[in-house]
Amino acid sequence: SFIGSYHGCIAGSMSNSGHTAMTHTLPRPGLVLLPYPTRYRPRFSPDEVLAMLDYQFETTCPPEQVAAVLIEPILSDGGLIVPPDGFLKALEERCRAHGILVVLDEVKVGLARSGKLHAFEHHGLEPDITVFGKGLGGGLPLSAMVGPADILDHAPAFVMQTTAGNPVCTAVGGAVLDTILAEDLASRAVKMGATLRAGFAKLAERHEMIGDVRGLGLAIGVDLVASRETQAPVDATMTAKVIYRAYELGPNFLYVGLDANVLEITLTVSEAEIAESLDIIARALADAAAGAVPYEAVQAFMN
Known part of the structure; x- marks a missing residue:
């Protein structure tokens, strides 16, 4: 994941986030946080960040032990940062070379907000898993994770919560998607x-x-x-x-x-x-x- 990333406020998502507001939460063991390159106040160039990742792969973070890379296509709570052109695509290519899953967090910037249906389309990415939320429910609590069956069908009832599958919220989500497309x-x-x-x-x-x-x-x-x-x-x-x-x-x-x-x-x-x-x-x-x-x-x- 990235320094400045925010993936939610429950234990699992906080432990994979890198925002300064999450410093009270212990990171998940094995989590590696990289700088998110920016055009404004550039601390590290895209090539320098990718070199850091390559060095991690060579030393303390063997790529065959990495399950996934969590990416916000626009670093939202980290400062509304749009990454330089080509950076995320180069990161995706490294993931493909090592069999690492690419997980896109579109919760805050997806579903038409960025000017495309999915913000990852600006970068030409093809995610293995995409996460949606917030606007998906049109004001009601609703989130969704989209991916292939061989990943998501991990085990029966693997993810169950009291509010999961609420039929009213789910119906609203369908109406929201219809509206986004119908009204462009x-x-x-x-x-x-x-x-x-x-x-x-x-x-x-x-x-x-x-x-x-x-x-x-x-x-x-x-x-x-x-x-x-x-x-x-x-x-x-x-x-x-x-x-x-x-x-x-x-x-x-x-x-x-x-x-x-x-x-x-x-x-x-x-x-x-x-x-x-x-x-x-x-x-x-x-x-x-x-x-x-x-x-x-x-x-x-x-x-």
């Missing part, structure tokens, strides 16, 4: 995403705190910085003040990233809501930067 929401995400990124580009001309705007479709992250020159992220308190001020003005935003400094934008948004949201974010950025949001207002949310 992937193309809509491309259009709305372009409008939103153009709006943030305009805001960046007036607000120095916006350091980078990135993403695919409507899987967009806005990186808040203390300095554009150094690309140093704002501290989590400043991000909280921006979000709290926006909340006072109307919309509710989330933040992600290893430094808790990246604003995350929702999928179900109209052009009118985009325009309104950009105006509110501009006010929130200005007010937070001017010190108009006291620390006491966000203190309760900082633990």
Whole structure:
């Protein structure tokens, strides 16, 4: 898996995640975490990350002992990071050469959000297993794992939970998929995403705190910085003040990233809501930067 990855908040998925919010959970024995390459603040190049993996294979992590590689095609909670072109394909090729399963986590960025039905399509990947969730249920709890029978038919009743197979949620999931395809929401995400990124580009001309705007479709992250020159992220308190001020003005935003400094934008948004949201974010950025949001207002949310 990758540093910055988030694969869920139950024991098994947390133990395979690499997000800083998961440091209270012991990693699964044998887990190897690699850096996720990024164009903004590049610490390691794609070739350097792949070289790290090759060295692991040669030394402490024999490839014949590796069950799978868990991949987010866009590192979501790690900061809405789109990997450089060719990186994930090169990783997949190494997996194929060694018989390692490729598992794609599409829970947060799949199902049309990125501008394609599946975010892994941007990278030309062919996963062995794909995991879906969140938007799949249209607001109801629903997730799904898709893969071949020779992998998933591991044992009878291998995965059973109280809420599994809920017929109402399952019916909603089918309706969600029908709607995504019938209304071509992937193309809509491309259009709305372009409008939103153009709006943030305009805001960046007036607000120095916006350091980078990135993403695919409507899987967009806005990186808040203390300095554009150094690309140093704002501290989590400043991000909280921006979000709290926006909340006072109307919309509710989330933040992600290893430094808790990246604003995350929702999928179900109209052009009118985009325009309104950009105006509110501009006010929130200005007010937070001017010190108009006291620390006491966000203190309760900082633990």
